[in-house]
Amino acid sequence: MIKLYAFRWVPDFAQGLVRDLRVRWALEEAGIPYETTLIGPDETETAEYRTLQPWGQVPVIEEDGLVLFESAAIVQYIADRSEALSPTDPMGRAKVAQWLFAAMNSVEPHVANLGNIDVFYADQEWAKLRRPSQEAFTRMKLASLAKRLDGKTWLEGRFTAADLMMVSVLRGLRHTDIVTSDPVLGPYVARGEGRPAFQRALAAQLAAFKDNAAATEAA
Ligand SMILES: N[C@@H](CCC(=O)N[C@@H](CS)C(=O)NCC(=O)O)C(=O)O
Structure with a gap:
């Protein structure tokens, strides 16, 4: 096991x-x-x-x-x-891998950078100065993701490991309303979290x- x-x-x-x-x-x-x-x-x-x-x-x-x-x-x-997590054909698997890497490399660092400022360094002067530009940059990255997701239920037609990782990453901003207030990303994360x-x-x-x-x- x-x-x-x-x-x-x-x-x-x-x-x-x-x-x-x-x-x-x-x-x-x-x-x-x-x-x-x-x-x-x-x-x-x-x-x-x-x-x-x-x-x-x-x-x-x-x-x-x-x-x-x-x-x-x-x-x-x-x-x-x-x-349940991935199609078996090579092209379908490549698409899942693409979004899985995107969640890790193109989204998570920007979510984590903001989260680290808020959770670990909020009282520090450098963090107060850095936060507005970090939030703007994180929002910019999320806006591009939202554009790709707009009108879709999941990233690649049906729920896959790509959504599992992307939703997991976006949940890292649960201490803010950045994701929950977004008309595309908010419901997307809620759909993921709603899965049994x-x-x-x-x-x-x-x-x-x-x-x-x-x-x-x-x-
Ligand atoms: N890139 C790693 C990151 C793992 C990671 O950051 N784990 C955290 C918990 S979410 C941890 O163990 N933190 C304790 C530490 O870094 O000492 C992964 O995705 O598995």
Whole structure:
């Protein structure tokens, strides 16, 4: 069975956003069972964990001797064996890969840059000066995405791993109304979040945090 490494607990701002959620969601869409190994800072710093994930991050999966890190690579691996997440013809698969890379390379950095300013550096002078131009740049990138999505339910005709990753990335701005107020992107993310597989994945991630909250706060 696939073993998924996920965090035991994270602060509120990150709950529901930690990247193992993408993997849980993909596994739920594909109907593939998995088990979790919950870890924290004590484990991520160990040499043993660093052999699994060079930067001590999550997610990681292990299956039949395969160790895989990077959420996009893991989701692609799952999509490769489930028509629920990807067409099987080469051209269809290439299109899914295209949007999956776009989510990671052309959208996520701009979402993350704004999120990092807001969550980690909001009080710092440089962040206050930087924020307006970062928000404008992020909005510009999202406007181009919205233009491509306008009139469509999903990026490539039907729900695929590409949407799973794009929706996951856009959720990184949930602390703002930038996505939710957008007439195209808001409903797009809501459609993704409304999928039963997403709800199951989210519930599983949050349940782990709830279970471990008391122990973490006591420590
Ligand atoms: N590009 C990586 C990023 C992984 C990542 O940033 N994981 C975060 C949780 S969402 C993490 O482990 N942060 C703790 C750390 O960086 O020490 C992926 O998509 O898997």
